[in-house]
Amino acid sequence: MHSGPVASRSADPRDSRESKNGGGPQLDAVSLAIIEQLQEDGRRPYAAIGKAVGLSEAAVRQRVQKLLDQGVMQIVAVTDPLTVGFRRQAMVGVNVEGDVESVADALTAMAECEYVVMTAGSFDLMVEIVCEDDDHLLEVINKRIRAVPGVRSTESFVYLKLKKQTYMWGTR
Amino acid sequence: MHSGPVASRSADPRDSRESKNGGGPQLDAVSLAIIEQLQEDGRRPYAAIGKAVGLSEAAVRQRVQKLLDQGVMQIVAVTDPLTVGFRRQAMVGVNVEGDVESVADALTAMAECEYVVMTAGSFDLMVEIVCEDDDHLLEVINKRIRAVPGVRSTESFVYLKLKKQTYMWGTR
DNA sequence: CCCGCTTCTGCGAAATCCGCAAGCCGAGAC
DNA sequence: GTCTCGGCTTGCGGATTTCGCAGAAGCGGG
Numbered sequence: 001m002h003s004g005p006v007a008s009r010s011a012d013p014r015d016s017r018e019s020k021n022g023g024g025p026q027l028d029a030v031s032l033a034i035i036e037q038l039q040e041d042g043r044r045p046y047a048a049i050g051k052a053v054g055l056s057e058a059a060v061r062q063r064v065q066k067l068l069d070q071g072v073m074q075i076v077a078v079t080d081p082l083t084v085g086f087r088r089q090a091m092v093g094v095n096v097e098g099d100v101e102s103v104a105d106a107l108t109a110m111a112e113c114e115y116v117v118m119t120a121g122s123f124d125l126m127v128e129i130v131c132e133d134d135d136h137l138l139e140v141i142n143k144r145i146r147a148v149p150g151v152r153s154t155e156s157f158v159y160l161k162l163k164k165q166t167y168m169w170g171t172r
Numbered sequence: 173m174h175s176g177p178v179a180s181r182s183a184d185p186r187d188s189r190e191s192k193n194g195g196g197p198q199l200d201a202v203s204l205a206i207i208e209q210l211q212e213d214g215r216r217p218y219a220a221i222g223k224a225v226g227l228s229e230a231a232v233r234q235r236v237q238k239l240l241d242q243g244v245m246q247i248v249a250v251t252d253p254l255t256v257g258f259r260r261q262a263m264v265g266v267n268v269e270g271d272v273e274s275v276a277d278a279l280t281a282m283a284e285c286e287y288v289v290m291t292a293g294s295f296d297l298m299v300e301i302v303c304e305d306d307d308h309l310l311e312v313i314n315k316r317i318r319a320v321p322g323v324r325s326t327e328s329f330v331y332l333k334l335k336k337q338t339y340m341w342g343t344r
Numbered sequence: 345c346c347c348g349c350t351t352c353t354g355c356g357a358a359a360t361c362c363g364c365a366a367g368c369c370g371a372g373a374c
Numbered sequence: 375g376t377c378t379c380g381g382c383t384t385g386c387g388g389a390t391t392t393c394g395c396a397g398a399a400g401c402g403g404g
Contacts, residue, residue, distance in 0.1 A: 027255065027256060027257075032256065035249055035251060035256070038248070038249035039248050039249050039250075040248075041247070041248075042214040042215065042246075042247035042248045042249055043214065043215055043247055071252075072251060072252065072255050072256075073249045073250065073251045074214075074249070074250055075213070075214035075215055075247065075248070075249050075250075076210070076211050076212075076213075076214045076247070076248070076250060076339050077207055077210035077211050077214055077245045077246070077247050077339075078211075078245065078246055078248060078250070078339050079207060079244060079245045080243070080244060080245075083199065083244045084199060084204065084207065084244075085199075090291075091263075091289075091291065091298055093329075104333075104335045105335070107335075107336075108335050108336040113336065114336075114337075114338055115336060115337055115338075116334075116335040116336040117263075117331050117332075117333065117334050117335060118331070118332040118333040118334075118335060119262075119263065119329035119330060119331055119332060120329065120330045120332055121327065121328060121329040121330065122327065122329075123329055126263055126329060155293065155294065156293060157265075157291035157292065157293040157294075157295055157298060158291060158292045158293065159289050159290070159291055160289075160290040160291060160292055161276075161289065161290040162288075162289050162290075163276045163277070163279075163280050163288040163289060163290060164279075164280040164285065164286075164287060164288040164289075165286075165287055166286055166287075167248050167249075167250050
């Protein structure tokens with residue numbers, strides 16, 4: 001009775017369109033569909049998800065648990081920083097002399113750095129900073145980031161208006 | 173019996189440290205605590221949250237529902253883009269002639285633009301792009317973004333390695 | 345003081361979550 | 375072929391959670 005159209009095609013969650021893939025464990029179409037369901041509503045009941053993706057409640061439960069355990073996905077509350085008291089944000093481009101990764105690790109350790117990525121281009125690193133006010137922002141950029149050994153220079157882009165922020169990977 | 177240490181201080185979710193605040197509706201300490209609980213685990217039961225913040229199960233439920241309705245927070249699954257098949261990401265700085273906001277709106281409408289923000293500094297806009305492969309990335313940057321009326325120039329920063337990505341606003 | 349508004353609480357009823365067992369089925373190994 | 379293994383399904387109870395609603399409590403305005 002539960003022979004869903006998706007499940008009938010591929011029953012093994014480990015297979016994928018192609019097996020050579022850069023990242024970690026692979027996802028099949030069903031797990032993708034489950035993730036999409038949980039991206040719409042992280043608290044959706046397992047039974048409802050199962051109905052949508054063509055799986056039983058128990059199977060969905062197992063898959064979700066596995067995805068969580070593997071670290072493929074996490075179910076969390078995300079907020080608008082403005083409404084929780086963080087009024088200044090900025091993207092900071094960083095140029096490094098020496099080991100880029102060690103600088104990245106130092107920035108990662110800072111609570112105000114929400115996002116740290118190594119890049120190709122005229123910056124070696126890009127860092128998103130979330131602060132409470134201008135003083136806080138100034139301190140983080142000029143005192144803390146520039147004090148990290150290996151940081152040659154920085155360029156700041158203060159946020160004026162956040163236009164879009166989605167969490168819809170895989171939903172396209 | 174349920175006189176929690178946090179709730180006893182302020183019972184009105186609308187008040188805050190200071191009433192003049194840039195953003196939208198204000199949050200009191202209890203709502204903050206609820207958000208923190210849900211940032212650790214978006215599926216945590218209301219009763220467990222209530223015990224942690226000193227509120228009844230029903231009260232937590234009402235608060236969460238209101239936070240969701242107001243758009244202050246959303247409970248969603250977030251994934252590592254790599255594991256869901258998006259292997260190329262980039263930050264793109266954009267310079268605009270004319271109305272910046274209309275360009276921002278055009279970029280916001282593009283599915284590949286995960287993040288769009290207006291900035292002060294040597295770029296007018298910064299956009300995060302999530303793509304499946306190099307061809308896709310190239311097409312988005314050179315064909316689609318540069319085709320938007322008002323875009324004067326762009327500079328791309330291809331992601332080499334994502335070092336940190338948190339959703340812990342308010343948890344510090 | 346009383347009223348209106350909002351929030352919190354308490355409590356049943358319904359739904360969900362969770363673990364478990366038995367059987368099915370396809371894929372791969374031997 | 376046969377075997378094993380992993381995953382899915384079905385079914386089941388019991389514990390837990392969610393949900394809606396009525397009543398009480400706090401708070402500011404008239």
